[in-house]
Amino acid sequence: MADARLPFTQVVRELPSTTPFVGPEAIERQRGFTFRARLGANESNFGVSPKALAAMREEAARACWYGDSENHDLRNALAARLGVQPEHICVGGGIDELLGILVRVLVAPGTPVVTSDGAYPTFNYHVNGYGGVLHKVPYRDDHEDLEGLLAKARELKPPLVYLSNPDNPMGNWHPAEAVREFIAALPEGTVLVLDEAYAEFGPDAAVPPFEPDDPRVVRMRTFSKVYGMAGQRIGHAVAHPEMITAFNKVRNHFGVNRIAQVGALAALEDEAFVREVLAEVQQGREDYARLAERLGFQALPSATNFVTIDVGGGKRARWLLQALQDERVFIRMPGVPPLDRCIRVTVGPPDERAIFAEVLEKLAARLPAEDEIRG
Numbered sequence: 032m033a034d035a036r037l038p039f040t041q042v043v044r045e046l047p048s049t050t051p052f053v054g055p056e057a058i059e060r061q062r063g064f065t066f067r068a069r070l071g072a073n074e075s076n077f078g079v080s081p082k083a084l085a086a087m088r089e090e091a092a093r094a095c096w097y098g099d100s101e102n103h104d105l106r107n108a109l110a111a112r113l114g115v116q117p118e119h120i121c122v123g124g125g126i127d128e129l130l131g132i133l134v135r136v137l138v139a140p141g142t143p144v145v146t147s148d149g150a151y152p153t154f155n156y157h158v159n160g161y162g163g164v165l166h167k168v169p170y171r172d173d174h175e176d177l178e179g180l181l182a183k184a185r186e187l188k189p190p191l192v193y194l195s196n197p198d199n200p201m202g203n204w205h206p207a208e209a210v211r212e213f214i215a216a217l218p219e220g221t222v223l224v225l226d227e228a229y230a231e232f233g234p235d236a237a238v239p240p241f242e243p244d245d246p247r248v249v250r251m252r253t254f255s256k257v258y259g260m261a262g263q264r265i266g267h268a269v270a271h272p273e274m275i276t277a278f279n280k281v282r283n284h285f286g287v288n289r290i291a292q293v294g295a296l297a298a299l300e301d302e303a304f305v306r307e308v309l310a311e312v313q314q315g316r317e318d319y320a321r322l323a324e325r326l327g328f329q330a331l332p333s334a335t336n337f338v339t340i341d342v343g344g345g346k347r348a349r350w351l352l353q354a355l356q357d358e359r360v361f362i363r364m365p366g367v368p369p370l371d372r373c374i375r376v377t378v379g380p381p382d383e384r385a386i387f388a389e390v391l392e393k394l395a396a397r398l399p400a401e402d403e404i405r406g
């Protein structure tokens with residue numbers, strides 16, 4: 032029982048004390064070691080652009096000042112890049128923070144919200160935190176099921192539906208045209224949050240054109256993945272100007288740190304660096320696919336900076352995750368059946384891929400059959 036002197040809201044009182052993610056540092060502290068390869072959180076181990084790094088180093092001397100609360104320069108640069116207006120953009124502390132703001136402006140206690148069973152957990156965490164009621168549609172053929180999501184949206188008329196494209200944790204994608212048709216078919220008063228954390232890694236055919244005056248969609252992008260700035264916490268939402276106005280009513284105006292603002296701007300301009308990362312990731316995806324095939328597993332096609340590998344059963348996947356961790360290799364896996372027959376590995380640089388390959392090969396040789404594993 033909670034201490035009666037702590038006057039929590041009803042929503043908070045009734046929430047279980049769960050954490051959406053146990054981070055690699057927490058695992059390292061528990062285990063008393065450091066990871067040899069950190070391939071679980073889809074961070075970009077190719078690092079940050081040298082130009083962004085130089086800009087951030089220089090800006091560090093001005094850390095005594097708050098950042099620009101309007102994120103003026105970055106919003107203008109992003110608007111020019113995406114072919115929208117600065118009024119269509121809100122910069123925040125990564126997609127994770129922006130998802131929280133979006134839920135806050137659309138979801139009151141008791142409100143239904145639709146997502147897929149096994150989709151990005153941080154979104155669910157925000158919905159629960161504002162008292163919304165999650166309705167989860169199963170994946171179909173390892174894809175978020177557009178028809179199923181649409182049917183659920185028509186039934187419940189929720190203010191918000193979540194879709195990530197390309198998808199985490201399965202790594203695949205829906206064509207832009209299918210996403211556009213999905214948006215067009217949503218019931219009136221339902222907004223799609225299109226989480227595009229991996230947009231840069233996928234084919235152009237996965238990315239719908241920006242139509243920011245359409246009130247039915249909020250798109251989210253991040254500097255955490257291809258730009259290698261996960262620790263800086265910076266991303267942006269692109270939406271109808273009235274949606275951005277709503278974000279501005281409640282967001283933390285000085286929440287984005289000025290070093291991140293400067294770094295993101297420099298990173299955006301260093302297109303050559305992004306191209307290099309994308310080429311490396313492409314190479315790494317192929318490496319993992321060959322490795323999986325050689326070991327008798329199956330790599331799913333990936334439009335992201337990770338590869339999801341079907342290892343033939345949920346118990347086998349958990350066994351491998353644990354055994355990899357014992358070998359100081361950090362990966363993750365999807366949380367729910369039938370997706371949990373897979374492990375999910377970030378594409379790192381060649382030395383980290385080599386460590387993963389060596390350890391996985393060793394473990395594959397003694398991986399039990401699914402029905403031989405207890406638990």
Ligand SMILES: *Cc1c(COP(=O)(O)O)cnc(C)c1O
Nearest residue numbers: 125126127151199228253255266
């Ligand atoms: C990594 C990831 C995010 C987190 O983005 P941040 O900008 O670092 O908060 C959001 N959504 C998906 C699907 C992701 O994989």
